[in-house]
Amino acid sequence: MRSSLKLVSDGAALNGDRPFSHDKSDDHLFDAYSRAVTGAAESVSPAVVNIEVAHAAGPRGNSRNHDAPAGSGSGFIVAPDGYIMTNSHVVHRASRISVTLSDGRKSEAELIGDDPETDLAVIRITGSNLAAVSLGDSHAIRVGQLAIAIGNPYGFQCTVTAGVVSALGRSLRAGSGRLIDNVIQTDAALNPGNSGGPLVNSRGEVIGVNTAIILPAQGICFAIAINSAKLVAGHLIKDGKISRGYIGIAGHNVELPRRFVRFYRLPAETAVRVASVEANSPAALGGVKEGDQIVRLGETTIAGIDDLQRHLTMSQVGVRTPVTVIRGTEQLTLEIVPSEAAHKSRE
Secondary structure, three states: OOOOOOOOOOOEOOOOOOEOOOOHHHHHHHHHHHHHHHHHHHHHHHHEEEEEEEEEOOOOOOOOOOEEEEEEEEEEEOOOOOEEEEOHHHHOOOOEEEEEOOOOOEEEEEEEEEEOOOOEEEEEOOOOOOOOOEEOOHHHOOOOOEEEEEEOHHHOOOEEEEEEEEEEEEEEEOOOOOEEEEEEEEOOOOOOOOOOOEEEOOOOEEEEEEEEEOOOOOOOEEEEEHHHHHHHHHHHHHHOOOOOEEOOEEEEEEEOOHHHHHHOOOOOOEEEEEEEEOOOOHHHHOOOOOOOEEEEEOOEEOOOHHHHHHHOOHHHOOOOEEEEEEEOOEEEEEEEOOEEOOOOOOO
16 A cells, blocks of 8 residues: 655645745744844843852851852843842852853952842942943833843853743742732743843843742743832842831731621721730730731721731831721721831841
8 A cells, every 4th residue: 555645855845745935924023033132132141140159158157167159140230330130039148149240250249238028139249330231111011022031040151031021910929928019920931040130121121130930830930020129229229128117916817707898898808817916016006916807007908918018118117007907896996106127137
């Protein structure tokens, strides 16, 4: 029996042996895409750095102990005088930070500020007239637009990957447990070592700080929006830390009885149940008790712990703020004055 299998080569087509005809009508699209990626990479890559960190190998104060290598990541120069933005988890608790520039030069870096709550940090190297990135506006980006990631995955310096902005407004849980809002989702490939590198648009403007991937999924990667990063970096450069409000409670999310929701016309069916109150804390001084269910902070609805953390900002510090709670079957409005949360040591 004669086989019906036909080999296709040298442009032969399966349909009637007609030569394959390449439709060139889309060539300009591929050319434009290539120009956008190469242009952005050439513009940004000189400002992308490789970061290597070491942690103290033994008890502090023992001069015989040497630093132990702890990992690496990426960063990008945001000012010509050597300020570099990266992820907190790249440099957190590092005893030594070493930076390699795109041209191969190496320099020791100083930690300027570190905020695990947003997974952002700023370090600085000594230098002047260094190549620096242009920061974009993350409010202006759209789902589907080109996204280009540049970093040092597994130590392969200045690796470029490209994809699109997959979604906006995602939330990501930081290592501290706090929720990071307005996170960008992209399918531009990220790998270990990309953390802290820039996510850029087709104009070569940084729109995000690459920070996380979901394993074993493919093409689900996240970057902290650059507008959030600019705000945090400004405070880190100025003060070395981010100030946040503190009221001194531990709590968990609970569902409210429907009769309470209807009777008090509450906008949410969940709240924060206070599990404990620290002695002499703002909450204790304001009359908050264990078992209270917090439903509002000022005029803001509190549907869970994330809402409470999100709205305890530095603008609340020292400001007398009403807190609405359900105690038993009664709705009460208390007043507290949030204080500044103690900055967590890097040690």
